[in-house]
Amino acid sequence: EVQLVESGGGLVQPGRSLRLSCAASGFTFDDYAMHWVRQAPGKGLEWVSGISWNSGSIGYADSVKGRFTISRDNAKNSLYLQMNSLRAEDTALYYCAKNYYMDVWGKGTTVTVSS
Amino acid sequence: DIQMTQSPSSLSASVGDRVTITCQASQDISNYLNWYQQKPGKAPKLLIYDASNLETGVPSRFSGSGSGTDFTFTISSLQPEDIATYYCQQYDNLPCSTFGGGTKVEIK
Numbered sequence: 637e638v639q640l641v642e643s644g645g646g647l648v649q650p651g652r653s654l655r656l657s658c659a660a661s662g663f664t665f666d667d668y669a670m671h672w673v674r675q676a677p678g679k680g681l682e683w684v685s686g687i688s689w690n691s692g693s694i695g696y697a698d699s700v701k702g703r704f705t706i707s708r709d710n711a712k713n714s715l716y717l718q719m720n721s722l723r724a725e726d727t728a729l730y731y732c733a734k735n736y737y738m739d740v741w742g743k744g745t746t747v748t749v750s751s
Numbered sequence: 752d753i754q755m756t757q758s759p760s761s762l763s764a765s766v767g768d769r770v771t772i773t774c775q776a777s778q779d780i781s782n783y784l785n786w787y788q789q790k791p792g793k794a795p796k797l798l799i800y801d802a803s804n805l806e807t808g809v810p811s812r813f814s815g816s817g818s819g820t821d822f823t824f825t826i827s828s829l830q831p832e833d834i835a836t837y838y839c840q841q842y843d844n845l846p847c848s849t850f851g852g853g854t855k856v857e858i859k
Contacts, residue, residue: 669846673795680853681787681795681838686846695847698752731794736842737785739806741794 638662638740640732645745648722656745658715658732666690666710668735672717674728675744684730685717700726722749753777757839757851763859770826772854774839779819783843786815786824789853790835798837799824826856834858 644656658670672684685696685706694706705718715732727749734740754777764770774784782802787795797806799815802822812827826833839851 671846671848673850680836681789681840681850683840683848683850686848688846693846695845697847736845736848737797737800737806738787738795738840739797739800741796743794 638734640734640740640742642730642732642742642745645730645747647748647750649751650723650749652722653718653720654722654747656717656719656730656732656747658717658742660713660715660734663734663740665708665713669693670708670715670735671733671738672706672715673731673733673738673741674726674747675731676725676728679728682728687715719747722747724749752847753780753841753843753849755839755841755849755851757854759854760852761855761857763857764829765859766829766831768829768859770829770833770856772824772837772839774817774822774824774851776820776822776841776843778843780841780843782818783841784815784817784822785840785842786813787838787840788833788835789838795838829856829858831858 641659671686687706703721707716729744731744756775784802786799789795836853836855842848
């Protein structure tokens with residue numbers, strides 16, 4: 637079964653850091669680009685970051701550029717999002733998604749930034 | 752950055768009605784446009800990719816069209832299980848992407 641499972645979310649104070657992980661299974665992970673997408677409570681989807689299959693191309697939304705870093709470990713079938721200098725507006729459910737078509741999504745991990 | 756303007760933001764229609772949602776890109780994105788359905792408490796689900804291709808297993812009442820800057824998503828006959836929020840997403844400037852603001856579809 638093709639599956640993505642996010643982890644690493646939690647409650648964190650403003651200015652602190654958090655690292656999200658996404659474990660992939662059921663498909664050849666290093667064949668596909670991957671994305672992080674977030675959804676603030678009651679709001680729409682916001683693309684956060686994307687990475688090509690070989691990490692050769694990486695992109696970020698302006699809202700997180702300079703604070704978040706996406707990476708992947710193809711040997712471990714895993715995607716990561718290092719989030720630094722967190723702000724209240726980063727509070728959201730964070731999804732990882734497979735491929736440019738985003739044809740597979742995880743269930744998400746919740747990040748809450750609050751003092 | 753490419754902006755996606757989706758309209759309407761919400762709509763109410765009767766079962767059996769034809770429902771149309773539009774998405775406009777701020778620049779030419781060819782056919783690099785996908786449509787998703789999101790039900791409350793669930794992850795989004797891909798319905799249409801490359802503007803007009805139906806994802807495997809998705810009912811044929813869903814369709815998409817358009818290219819360049821103007822795109823349309825249609826539900827030919829609205830069903831109760833179609834109540835959800837629908838999003839367009841462009842991927843012209845990979846690996847970057849953008850979502851539209853979403854359209855909440857309700858039953859009248």
